[in-house]
Amino acid sequence: MTWTGAFTMPQTVIGCDLARGWIDTHALPTKVVVRIDNNPNSITRWTASLPANSLVVFEATSGCDTLLIKALCDRGLRFARVNPRQAREFARATGVLAKTDRVDARILADMGRLLPLEVTAPPHPDRARLSDFLRRRRQLVEMRKAEKVRRHSAGQxxxxxxxxxxxxxxxxRIVIMDRKIAALIGDSPELTEHAELLRAVPGIGPTVLATLLGELPELGTLCRRRIASLAGLAPHARESGTWRGTRRxxxxxxxxxxxxxxxxxxxxxRVPLLIAMRDRMKAAGKAPxxxxxxxxxxxxxxxxxxxxNKQPIRL
Structure with a gap:
């Protein structure tokens, strides 16, 4: 099956609102509403009942969508992971202010029916594992940060x-996790190839490197504007009539x-190109x-x- 960003409008669109214990689904045009348990057996049985040309739409939720994504990929079904903010703004734009699991599932189905959503490419197994390890590392770092805060009010x-x-x-534990992440990257030919290129750039340390490999698989596949937008680094215009606001x-x-x-x-x-850019902006009075x-x-x-381009750039 070929996965592309553009697709012909599917005959069946299913919106899914995910929770830890269950998934609420709303299918269009049939308007069939089903709640299934969020476990491998229930999801596999449900995906087996879907037409081959279905599009499944759900929000990008941390951890809750892992089983669903696996089942959809195993079946070869297309799916679109949408930004939760985009889904909420779509609901408001269509006059829906209520927020329940079933309402959210219906809104997601309407998004898939009315908007040209990009189909999400199936995650590479190595990158999916790397993302899981990165999530666990972040959890350990957050726990350590919380303990350091408690240290100042220990009392006894x-x-x-x-x-x-x-x-x-x-x-x-964080050191051990870093070793596991490094080993995972080293065991994957694709990740190793990309890592060797990224490591050559000053400022790309082990943690940044792993984050880019695990959390930004689109790196190298999109144009400069789209990759910047995906990372949340693209400035957006704020204008109305003659008013011109600061881009954010x-x-x-x-x-x-x-x-x-x-x-x-x-x-x-450390990078001459970026040093020159920084100095020009500072001289122009730009905020840090x-x-x-x-x-x-x-x-x-x-x-x-x-x-x-699969080759380093002279900096």
């Missing part, structure tokens, strides 16, 4: 020792954007955050070209 020496022990344990970035993948911010801080001091966003966007454009 015994409690402080307990917190310090937990922080040390989490430090070790919004949306996109927060984890990728945060990783690129970190990389931009280092790259703007605006400069950082612009550098991060330019860095992403450079990385995108490197992966697309």
């Amino acid at each position: 020496p015994a409690i402080l020792r307990e917190i310090e022990t937990m922080i040390a344990l989490l430090d070790r 970035i919004w949306g996109g993948r927060r984890k990728v954007r945060e990783a690129l911010y970190i990389a931009a801080l280092s790259a703007s001091r 955050k605006t400069v950082l966003i612009a550098v991060a966007r330019q860095l992403l454009v450079i990385l995108n070209a490197m992966i697309r």
